[in-house]
Amino acid sequence: MPKYFFHIDSGVQAPDVTGTELPDIAEARNQAVQAAGTMLRELDGRFWEQDRHSWTMHVTDEEHRLLFMLKVSAETPSGEVTYRPRSL
Amino acid sequence: MGSEIHPFVRALQQYDVLTPDEIQLLEALPLKERSYQRSEEIVAEGERPAQSCLLLEGFAARTQFLENGRRQITAVHIAGDFVDLHSLLLKRMDHGVMAFGPCRVAFITHAALRQVTDQHPHLARLFWLTTLVDGAIQRAWITCLGRRSATEHLAHLVCELFVRLRARELVKHNTFKFPATQAELGDILGLSLVHVNRTLQDLRRLGVLTWQDNTITIRRFRELAELGNFDPAFLNQWSEPR
Numbered sequence: 001m002p003k004y005f006f007h008i009d010s011g012v013q014a015p016d017v018t019g020t021e022l023p024d025i026a027e028a029r030n031q032a033v034q035a036a037g038t039m040l041r042e043l044d045g046r047f048w049e050q051d052r053h054s055w056t057m058h059v060t061d062e063e064h065r066l067l068f069m070l071k072v073s074a075e076t077p078s079g080e081v082t083y084r085p086r087s088l
Numbered sequence: 089m090g091s092e093i094h095p096f097v098r099a100l101q102q103y104d105v106l107t108p109d110e111i112q113l114l115e116a117l118p119l120k121e122r123s124y125q126r127s128e129e130i131v132a133e134g135e136r137p138a139q140s141c142l143l144l145e146g147f148a149a150r151t152q153f154l155e156n157g158r159r160q161i162t163a164v165h166i167a168g169d170f171v172d173l174h175s176l177l178l179k180r181m182d183h184g185v186m187a188f189g190p191c192r193v194a195f196i197t198h199a200a201l202r203q204v205t206d207q208h209p210h211l212a213r214l215f216w217l218t219t220l221v222d223g224a225i226q227r228a229w230i231t232c233l234g235r236r237s238a239t240e241h242l243a244h245l246v247c248e249l250f251v252r253l254r255a256r257e258l259v260k261h262n263t264f265k266f267p268a269t270q271a272e273l274g275d276i277l278g279l280s281l282v283h284v285n286r287t288l289q290d291l292r293r294l295g296v297l298t299w300q301d302n303t304i305t306i307r308r309f310r311e312l313a314e315l316g317n318f319d320p321a322f323l324n325q326w327s328e329p330r
Contacts, residue, residue, distance in 0.1 A: 006282050020270075020285045034280035042237040 011050025146191025189267030
């Protein structure tokens with residue numbers, strides 16, 4: 001089975017040293033989303049403590065080829081902005 | 089045959105003193121032994137067993153399967169645990185029991201167990217207590233699943249296993265066997281394979297334990313316990329009249 005590496009950057013880099021063997025890239029995509037969900041839950045308020053307010057997962061193969069990345073970031077408007085979902 | 093039930097006798101002695109008569113009675117219980125290979129089913133979900141199984145050697149797990157084929161491991165049992173005492177009263181199994189790595193179990197008929205509990209209220213209370221401790225462990229697991237981070241949860245699990253195994257004299261030089269694959273750990277912790285892998289790397293990097301080829305060595309228990317906010321009180325490991 002190919003090995004995939006899931007490197008996390010949440011202000012501090014947390015490289016994936018060992019990688020995880022998975023059947024294919026489809027499973028790597030599923031795993032990435034699941035892991036991102038639980039990792040973000042853990043990050044909790046600390047998400048806001050770092051300056052960039054973003055969390056990134058770079059997923060690579062064994063040759064360090066970037067396959068895809070997942071990114072969650074917060075943007076805060078600088079002035080007063082209103083937002084209404086279309087149904088309201 | 090008599091000494092085969094010894095792991096269970098020792099397990100009960102964690103909680104209270106047993107009289108020689110009580111020990112003799114347990115040793116005289118008719119046992120049917122059987123060995124299982126890794127992942128083999130011992131008791132099936134939905135079954136109505138006429139016997140209960142006691143774990144003599146190795147590990148067993150309680151499992152619940154979801155409609156989509158995924159599963160949750162709801163408990164891990166160690167040698168000396170009366171894994172399936174539940175079926176004596178529950179009748180219909182709401183979960184399955186499987187071999188977690190190779191294991192050896194002894195089956196005791198419900199008829200024989202009913203006789204013990206009818207005639208020896210103290211033993212009946214201790215049997216009851218073992219299922220209460222199972223419940224206490226379950227509560228700790230729910231709290232971990234719902235509220236603890238992956239690192240806390242894994243640290244808590246390793247501490248729990250260590251303390252339970254140590255009480256049965258199954259730990260040597262802070263080292264014990266735990267035959268879980270990362271996928272199985274995921275089924276215990278409710279985490280994806282990738283997150284399990286990451287969490288293991290974190291614990292290794294902190295130097296609190298080593299975990300290789302199904303063998304865990306605790307390097308710094310206090311630090312590990314602090315990481316997992318682990319307090320062993322819920323395991324009820326002290327002897328007093330019950």
